[in-house]
Amino acid sequence: MSRPTRAIIDLAALRANLQRVQACASSQRIMAVVKANAYGHGAVRVAEVLESNVDAFAVRSLEEALTLRDAGISKPIVLLEGFFRPEELPLIAQGTIEIVMHTGKQFEDLINTPLNEAINVWLKVDTGMHRLGFSPNEIETIYERLKDCSQVAEIRLISHLACADNLDDAMTEIQSEAFMELATALEIESSLANSAGILGWPQTHADWVRPGIMLYGVSPFPNRVGTEEGLQAVxxxxxxxxxxxxxxxxxxxxxxxxxxxxxxxxxxxxxxxxxxxxxxxxxxxxxxxxxxxxxxxxxxxxxxxxxxxxxxxxxxxxxxxxxxxxxxxxxxxxxxxxxxxxxxxxxxxxxxxxxx
Ligand SMILES: Cc1ncc(COP(=O)(O)O)c(C=O)c1O
CATH class of the missing domain: 2.40.37.10 (Lyase, Ornithine Decarboxylase; Chain A, domain 1)
Known part of the structure; x- marks a missing residue:
């Protein structure tokens, strides 16, 4: 490379940050968020390094997932926004890729698309962020309908925290309570915590945690830096x-x-x-x-x-x-x-x- 400009990635620091996740959430499964080219760090290399110690990866799109599959990554890969067009579904099923389902449109598309393999679905509930997800009172109905759907294998519950980076904000407690109540009622595995949840809110850990920024050594909290959270810049x-x-x-x-x-x-x-x-x-x-x-x-x-x-x-x-x-x-x-x-x-x- 003629120009001296480059990003140097410290893989030992990445491993150390994963250990920090494990220390915070020792009984949870880990879905490492490697979307957006692993936050600019190179998704394939990052996934290769993390693969043996995480349970799944999370990305933004089928293309991102297929890049990982083509590179030999075999752990489950979750599409955090699900699919955008029903034509993606056969490739998703074939690649043993999992989807987040957050709209009735996605549900209709799924039940109307015959698939050779059933896929795992993360049912997204909107617990207060008001970005993606079904409202809590819709969840039970959609869950029952998904259970009857031959295209669907396992169903899990997922939601996202809006204000976990502010340790004084009451929103996280409200979201967490609503989420845990639903997960308990449905008796299914669930996932709520991002990096801020993992580091600052143990009550959000549920069954699966979803670390992103902390893997890369950066603090999710304003006015703090990674080293203050026991993280190393990657x-x-x-x-x-x-x-x-x-x-x-x-x-x-x-x-x-x-x-x-x-x-x-x-x-x-x-x-x-x-x-x-x-x-x-x-x-x-x-x-x-x-x-x-x-x-x-x-x-x-x-x-x-x-x-x-x-x-x-x-x-x-x-x-x-x-x-x-x-x-x-x-x-x-x-x-x-x-x-x-x-x-x-x-x-x-x-x-x-x-x-x-
Ligand atoms: C649904 C979802 N879960 C988890 C994460 C990881 O968040 P963080 O990088 O703050 O750990 C993201 C990132 O934006 C996300 O969109």
């Missing part, structure tokens, strides 16, 4: 200096000339920008590591470059290593300065991925 986003030059006092830097030099000083140019997934809204002052030392970003983020203030790196040279986030610079910190969350930055990474 991704390091790296590049290097491709230009170092002295500018004069009063010279402006970058598009829009938004930053002006207070003195004669060294400016470094790093080969990374918003086309690589570095956030365009990262403001001047956002930390970047040059030779392992924090320096501030200055000026606007360009498509494939950023500029940094090298006043505290007077010996910096072209080719010197730069880290945009990773173990020594939490992605949560960069995200917060850019007005977003670590999840978004990781998912947007668009450069070669290497793992060790």
């Amino acid at each position: 991704m390091q986003l790296e590049s290097s200096l491709i230009s170092v030059k002295r500018i004069r006092k009063g010279d402006s830097v970058g598009y829009g000339a938004t930053w002006t030099s207070p003195q004669s000083m060294l400016i470094g140019v790093v080969a990374i920008g918003y086309a690589d997934g570095y956030p365009r809204h990262a403001p001047s002052g956002t930390p970047v590591l040059v030779n392992g030392t924090r320096v501030p970003l200055v000026g606007r983020v360009s498509m494939d470059m950023i500029t940094v203030d090298l006043r505290n790196q007077p010996n910096a040279r072209i080719g010197d290593p730069v880290v945009l986030w990773g173990k020594n610079l939490p992605v949560e910190e960069v995200a917060s300065l850019a007005g977003t969350i670590g999840y978004e930055l990781l998912c947007h990474v668009n450069c070669p991925i290497e793992s060790y």
